[in-house]
Amino acid sequence: MATEPPAIQSSWAVVQDHRRVFQDLVYLYPVISRRSRGLSIGVNLNPDKRCNFDCVYCEVDRKTPGRATSVRLDQLRDELVWLVQHARDGTLAQQPKFCEVPELTRQIRDIAFSGDGEPTMIPNFEECVRTVAEVRHQLGLDDTKLVLITDSAGLDKGSVKRGLELMDAHHGEIWCKLDAGTPEYYRLVNRSFVQFSRILKNILETARVRPVIIQSLFLRIRGEAMTPAELAAYCDRLNEIVAAGGRIREVHAYTVARPTPETWATRLTREELEGLATEIRRRTGLKVEVFD
Numbered sequence: 151m152a153t154e155p156p157a158i159q160s161s162w163a164v165v166q167d168h169r170r171v172f173q174d175l176v177y178l179y180p181v182i183s184r185r186s187r188g189l190s191i192g193v194n195l196n197p198d199k200r201c202n203f204d205c206v207y208c209e210v211d212r213k214t215p216g217r218a219t220s221v222r223l224d225q226l227r228d229e230l231v232w233l234v235q236h237a238r239d240g241t242l243a244q245q246p247k248f249c250e251v252p253e254l255t256r257q258i259r260d261i262a263f264s265g266d267g268e269p270t271m272i273p274n275f276e277e278c279v280r281t282v283a284e285v286r287h288q289l290g291l292d293d294t295k296l297v298l299i300t301d302s303a304g305l306d307k308g309s310v311k312r313g314l315e316l317m318d319a320h321h322g323e324i325w326c327k328l329d330a331g332t333p334e335y336y337r338l339v340n341r342s343f344v345q346f347s348r349i350l351k352n353i354l355e356t357a358r359v360r361p362v363i364i365q366s367l368f369l370r371i372r373g374e375a376m377t378p379a380e381l382a383a384y385c386d387r388l389n390e391i392v393a394a395g396g397r398i399r400e401v402h403a404y405t406v407a408r409p410t411p412e413t414w415a416t417r418l419t420r421e422e423l424e425g426l427a428t429e430i431r432r433r434t435g436l437k438v439e440v441f442d
């Protein structure tokens with residue numbers, strides 16, 4: 151049975167450290183995550199660093215080449231088994247990275263498909279989910295969630311839809327990025343060639359099948375925070391999704407946590423983030439959690 155996790159402090163070095171490299175692993179990396187409330191095993195489905203967004207706050211170093219160009223299922227399986235065993239036998243707790251919070255490494259809160267790019271871009275997404283779901287079952291990780299952290303651009307692909315159905319059967323959660331309310335602000339923040347309307351449609355269609363979590367990063371761009379008009383438009387988009395039959399379990403509101411290559415993309419204060427969350431709750435009636 152899962153026990154209630156302690157509050158994760160964003161000031162902890164281990165929380166600040168979200169490097170997607172651990173020892174010699176190519177696809178897997180352990181992190182202590184505020185939003186996962188403990189140990190999250192990240193599955194980097196984009197070791198090639200491909201993404202269809204170019205967010206101003208992205209931390210991925212794309213000047214350095216990636217470590218692989220595809221996801222090999224046999225290696226993914228082996229790495230996951232190895233990492234789960236090391237979490238369970240206490241080896242992970244002894245790593246310098248986790249010396250602040252060794253006890254948190256014993257319980258795997260989730261296995262999250264994310265990484266150095268957009269997970270839904272890979273051609274074998276369904277097979278990756280299947281492989282992870284099989285290991286999860288074999289190792290008795292029945293309380294461990296499978297999470298997909300996505301920019302939503304590829305949620306309409308056949309292989310991705312089948313992967314989501316597999317996730318539904320294995321305690322899955324879909325975290326859909328939505329950082330804007332208008333196409334203009336979306337282009338400013340996410341700098342993607344994918345149409346904003348397609349992102350919204352994909353979130354809606356996905357949320358009609360199962361509840362989703364909306365993850366929204368709010369920040370200051372060249373000193374300017376999101377305007378009240380943009381925030382109102384953002385809330386309108388959420389309300390439209392719900393009105394059209396989409397289910398939003400909650401909204402995760404967060405901000406820039408670590409230095410980004412674009413030095414003019416900077417974090418909001420906790421108070422500013424709380425203010426935005428209050429307004430989102432007022433306008434939408436949705437549950438909003440703040441992670442600063």
Ligand code: SF4
Pocket residue numbers: 201202203204205207208209210265266267268301
């Ligand atoms: S979607 Fe994620 S990986 Fe892609 S550019 Fe944005 S922050 Fe970076």
